[in-house]
Amino acid sequence: MKFPSFLKAPRGDLKKQLVGFSIAFPALVCLTAFLAIPCLGLVLISFAQRGEFGEIQWVLSFENYKRLIGFSLYGWSPDFLLIMLRSLREAFFTTLACILLSYPLAFFIAGRKTAFGRLVWLILLNVPFCTNIVIRTYAWQLILSPNTPLALLCSFLGITSPGSALYPGTAAVYLGMITTFLPFTALPLYAAVERMNWHLVLAAKDLYASRFKIFFEAIFPQTVHGLFAGIIITFVPAMAMYVVTDILGGAKYMLIGNLIQLQFSQSRDWPFGATLSLALMVLTLLSFALFRTTRLTKDSSLY
Amino acid sequence: MPRPNFLFTCVAYFCMALLYVPSLAVVVFSFNNSRYGLSWRGFTFSWYEKLFSNELILEATRNSLIVACISTVVATVLGTMLALGLHRVTFPKSLNWLFKLFINLPIVVPDIIMAVALTMAFGFFRTFSSVFDMGFFTLILSHVTFQISFVTLVVRSRLATMDDDIELAASDLNATAYYRFRHLTLPLLAPSIIAGAMLAFTLSLDDFIISFFTHGPDSVTLPIFIYASLKRGITPEIHALSTMMLTVTVLLVILAERLSRLVTKKSEAKVEKEREKLGLPPKAKEGRGAGDAGPGGVITG
Numbered sequence: 001m002k003f004p005s006f007l008k009a010p011r012g013d014l015k016k017q018l019v020g021f022s023i024a025f026p027a028l029v030c031l032t033a034f035l036a037i038p039c040l041g042l043v044l045i046s047f048a049q050r051g052e053f054g055e056i057q058w059v060l061s062f063e064n065y066k067r068l069i070g071f072s073l074y075g076w077s078p079d080f081l082l083i084m085l086r087s088l089r090e091a092f093f094t095t096l097a098c099i100l101l102s103y104p105l106a107f108f109i110a111g112r113k114t115a116f117g118r119l120v121w122l123i124l125l126n127v128p129f130c131t132n133i134v135i136r137t138y139a140w141q142l143i144l145s146p147n148t149p150l151a152l153l154c155s156f157l158g159i160t161s162p163g164s165a166l167y168p169g170t171a172a173v174y175l176g177m178i179t180t181f182l183p184f185t186a187l188p189l190y191a192a193v194e195r196m197n198w199h200l201v202l203a204a205k206d207l208y209a210s211r212f213k214i215f216f217e218a219i220f221p222q223t224v225h226g227l228f229a230g231i232i233i234t235f236v237p238a239m240a241m242y243v244v245t246d247i248l249g250g251a252k253y254m255l256i257g258n259l260i261q262l263q264f265s266q267s268r269d270w271p272f273g274a275t276l277s278l279a280l281m282v283l284t285l286l287s288f289a290l291f292r293t294t295r296l297t298k299d300s301s302l303y
Numbered sequence: 304m305p306r307p308n309f310l311f312t313c314v315a316y317f318c319m320a321l322l323y324v325p326s327l328a329v330v331v332f333s334f335n336n337s338r339y340g341l342s343w344r345g346f347t348f349s350w351y352e353k354l355f356s357n358e359l360i361l362e363a364t365r366n367s368l369i370v371a372c373i374s375t376v377v378a379t380v381l382g383t384m385l386a387l388g389l390h391r392v393t394f395p396k397s398l399n400w401l402f403k404l405f406i407n408l409p410i411v412v413p414d415i416i417m418a419v420a421l422t423m424a425f426g427f428f429r430t431f432s433s434v435f436d437m438g439f440f441t442l443i444l445s446h447v448t449f450q451i452s453f454v455t456l457v458v459r460s461r462l463a464t465m466d467d468d469i470e471l472a473a474s475d476l477n478a479t480a481y482y483r484f485r486h487l488t489l490p491l492l493a494p495s496i497i498a499g500a501m502l503a504f505t506l507s508l509d510d511f512i513i514s515f516f517t518h519g520p521d522s523v524t525l526p527i528f529i530y531a532s533l534k535r536g537i538t539p540e541i542h543a544l545s546t547m548m549l550t551v552t553v554l555l556v557i558l559a560e561r562l563s564r565l566v567t568k569k570s571e572a573k574v575e576k577e578r579e580k581l582g583l584p585p586k587a588k589e590g591r592g593a594g595d596a597g598p599g600g601v602i603t604g
Contacts, residue, residue: 016391024388027381027451034448035408038420038427045423104314111311119560121315126556128322130505134526135545138533139325142332142542147341179321186318240413243511247533257415264422264516277419284413 039281046275056270064275080259084279087256090245091238094177098185098234099227101178106190106223122190129183137247140176141167144248168250176244181237185230192226228291236284256280326549333542350543360544363528370439370514370524371507374446379500381447382454383492389455390462409449410456418516421445425517438519445517446507453506454499461495469574472581490573494566501559505552 021028046064051057070076109121128136143150144166154160166172196219204218220227242257256276263273333351337344354360385406394402409417421441428435435441473483511526518527525548532541575585 017393020388020391024385024392027385027455030381030448030451031405031408034424034444035417035420036405038424039408039412041423042420101314101318104311105318108311108315123556123560124319127553130509130556131326131552132509132511132526132548134511134530135329135548136326138529138537139329142328143325145341182318182322237413240415242415260415260419264419270423273419277416280413281416288411
């Protein structure tokens with residue numbers, strides 16, 4: 001039963017607005033003071049300089065931005081740009097692998113016959129989602145150390161020399177990344193797959209559509225929302241990752257996250273750290289914008 | 304839903320292997336009777352005994368729990384208030400996206416940028432008061448800041464689907480604002496508030512990156528302790544500790560699942576009673592049934 005709209009209090013009622021704001025006030029203060037303003041403050045600090053003892057010197061300079069694109073005292077080198085590029089590549093391949101694994105996984109879970117079966121599989125996906133990332137990553141360290149069955153298999157196949165560990169290295173980093181982010185991609189995708197209308201797929205089958213066509217015409221458009229949600233919450237944190245690379249990648253494996261962390265620990269160079277954070281922020285916003293527009297165009301072409 | 308084929312089944316089990324084999328290895332080696340190396344030397348509980356006599360680990364556990372409990376309570380209250388407040392406020396359309404971004408900042412922004420922002424904020428406030436020296440206070444404050452958004456997100460999604468007719472009926476019958484809140488809004492929101500609190504609690508227990516930036520020497524939490532131990536070299540004690548944490552995570556996930564069902568049922572019953580009192584017709588449930596039947600129901604139907 002719905003009341004006619006004239007019975008409802010007008011939404012723009014000033015008193016109601018004020019009450020609303022005062023209820024929300026404490027949380028808004030917290031978010032503003034500790035997050036929104038500091039995020040804007042990053043811009044200010046990125047124009048400052050590191051003092052001799054790691055303090056912030058308030059002199060306006062573009063030094064940090066020059067450094068970011070590779071100009072330093074010793075001439076031009078693309079190191080920082082390469083690190084950013086590597087972060088993007090890392091995030092891209094991690095997301096891709098997660099998608100490739102998530103589709104079959106989501107369909108498998110949706111295909112369980114009983115509600116209980118689905119629940120168990122969902123809990124199985126949820127547990128790693130809630131497990132601490134440090135524990136999950138060092139668990140890989142354990143599996144990949146020398147003389148474990150996996151390491152023995154690899155040396156037997158001639159991939160590695162006998163007695164050596166499988167980490168640190170690129171493969172180890174990817175393993176860590178994929179297992180960290182698999183639930184991030186799979187859970188939203190499953191939510192979409194569960195709500196799918198299978199009549200479309202059946203109709204496509206009846207009309208002898210190829211498997212390829214069934215996927216792209218009947219399944220993909222229905223799951224694209226979940227997929228993009230999954231991609232966003234995988235790609236963005238994967239780009240900023242530093243725990244996995246730190247533990248499984250060794251000292252020379254740098255992503256932008258590691259670089260930022262370095263500026264705030266050993267180097268004590270807050271201004272350059274702020275500049276790097278801004279760069280990461282720009283990449284984040286760009287990926288959001290990208291997926292937003294793609295989603296809209298996809299939707300309009302669908303119906 | 305057609306039955307999954309052999310390939311899909313293989314991929315699903317492969318995923319589970321990827322997710323669980325490393326953790327299971329940690330569990331197995333926490334019972335291994337050898338300090339170094341990875342060869343199996345027999346079963347022992349001694350690492351668990353050592354765990355409970357290790358002052359540092361006990362302290363880290365205590366710190367983790369204190370931070371998680373306090374920050375969850377504060378963030379749940381603030382987050383719920385934020386959601387309720389926002390429900391009453393309408394924004395001009397052009398500013399809406401900006402405000403939405405602002406509320407969801409901790410969800411949108413990568414952890415490490417948030418950690419950097421918080422570090423800088425505390426660094427700035429420290430020039431005014433030593434309260435902001437890195438320690439318990441800053442750690443709890445930073446956890447609250449990121450938890451608020453998640454609680455608000457969960458509560459707001461419930462508020463958005465709630466219809467106003469029951470509230471309007473109650474206010475027509477001169478129910479006070481307190482009565483409406485206590486007997487209508489709160490029971491209706493209870494499942495989402497509890498879900499938000501559970502989420503906030505898990506996020507706080509789990510958080511490493513933000514804690515790593517904003518903790519002080521007196522407030523080392525478990526993830527930070529494990530990370531520091533990794534740099535010194537892993538001991539079986541760490542395996543035992545991780546096993547305990549894994550167990551707690553599994554229990555928390557299952558508990559959250561059970562609790563959310565229970566509270567949802569209870570709150571529905573309570574609201575149904577209020578509706579009866581107000582003379583409103585019982586709420587039709589067709590929306591939920593279709594979702595619960597799952598994809599199988601559509602095909603066979």
